[in-house]
Amino acid sequence: MASAPLRLNEDRLFPAEPGTRAIARELYGLVRDLPIISPHGHTDPSWFSENQPFGNPTELLLAPDHYLYRMLYSQGISLEALGVPSRKGEPDTDPREAWRTIASHIHLFRGTPSAMWLNHVFVEVFGLDVRLSAQTADHYYDVIDAALKTDAFRPRALFDRFNVEVLATTEGPTDTLDHHHIIARSGWGGRVITAYRPDPVIDADHEAFEGALEAFGDITNCDVYSWKGYLEAHRLRRADFIAAGATSSDHGHPSALTADLSDAEAEALFQRVAKGKSSAEDNELFRAQMLTEMARMSLEDGLVLQIHPGSYRNHNRLLFDSHGRDKGADIPTRTDYVHALKPLLNRFGNDPALSIIAFTLDESAYARELAPLAGHYPALKLGPAWWFHDSAEGMRRFREQTTETAGFYNTVGFNDDTRAFLSIPARHDVARRVDSAFLARLVAEHRMEMDEAAELAVELAYSLARRAYKLDAPLVADPARQRA
Secondary structure (H helix, E strand, C coil): CCCCECCCCCCCCCCCCHHHHHHHHHHHHHHCCCCEEECCCCCCHHHHHHCCCCCCHHHHHHCCCHHHHHHHHHCCCCCHHHCCCECCECCCCCHHHHHHHHHHCHHHHCCCHHHHHHHHHHHHHCCCCECCCCCCHHHHHHHHHHHHCCHHHCHHHHHHHCCEEEEECCECCCCCCHHHHHHHHHCCCCCEECCECCHHHHCCCCCCHHHHHHHHHHHHCCCCCCHHHHHHHHHHHHHHHHHCCCCEEEECCCCCCCCCCCHHHHHHHHHHHHCCCCCHHHHHHHHHHHHHHHHHHHHHHCCEEEECCCEECCCCHHHHHHHCCCCCCCEECCCCCCCCCHHHHHHHCCCCCCCEEECCCCCCHHHHHHHHHHCCCCCEEECCCCHHHCCHHHHHHHHHHHHHHHCCCCECCCCCCCCCHHHHHHHHHHHHHHHHHHHHHHHHCCCCCHHHHHHHHHHHHHHHHHHHCCCCCCCCCCHHHHHC
């Protein structure tokens, strides 16, 4: 049986109605080739510091991508069979066999964002023109594997080919940032920056908290077991991250809870947490207080404060024990923002010098809570549809439920938030198509003029993210001023 052809329709994700579709095409034409701003993600900075060839198709496209292997796992396929590393290390799995496994189950992804991203990568990056299937698995593997052995498919070359203007990775509070320093010294023109993710030394429920706190003291030479020294360590590390290009911090807490305790209350709470004598309620309150402390520091050093709450992480305990974090078992939860953010917003939310970007996995909060909050507080902006809602449908729902109250300019464009480097252009292309379609509808309904939609299309695809993440001019942290 002949293999089915693989094509990307130029009108994908555009409205079916011809007149509105024509408007969407015109708007998309204005943004399709704009540079990519990727201000938050989880790609590996060593790819760009070392610029070594990627290993093989499975190692690059399958094993790191929890969007892919969580679907396969749900159908009873083990992570070992897919080449996903466990706590014991790399599994003894033939990468070609792992690739054959996903190929023979590719039908599971029909209609999902993953299918759209993968097909974009297959066609636009590797030039494949037949669909992936059990019959074409080896052809795919051979074509991709051969490409990865060439200089044109090394990380820096792909970065340039994808027209990435800036890409942010995310590192922890005890990271040396050596890879970012190597990139800066290399003379390569690609802008790869970092973002400060201090969760391991803020979340006492994190399995690495005790060891991370000790390492935090070692790397900063601060007494991190005193409240004053602990806060000073954060200031020093933030300055280190800013020196490596960071313009944002990122906080993946279970909830959006914030607190505004007195100095004495905060210090007493910290002592219970640092000494391992805290309750679950103490740990939640400490995370809440630290969001407010991070906001205070953001007013000092300029880092944008990202809040990524609402995920029940590592829900599958068996998988967490065998394979660790980030293995596709994080599940969205209901999240309160109105009450949770009130202490932080009452303290700092009226200051336009502060930039807070709130994300959500709880779509029910869009119109009821997040859009009204962002449509009022100068410090607050809305992050785009994220993670489980990073899809055409999720992006449409986001625009439909937030625009009427928050408008467009209290949002921050799009960010891809991914570990899958090759999918970055595909994800941005989806966002640009969806936003073009949304704006086209407003034009067709005579709710917006075409020149306004054209300006907005560029803002949503490029300019809003650049401004929101302060990418026009690098921040310069002054620890001496911060400690004053």
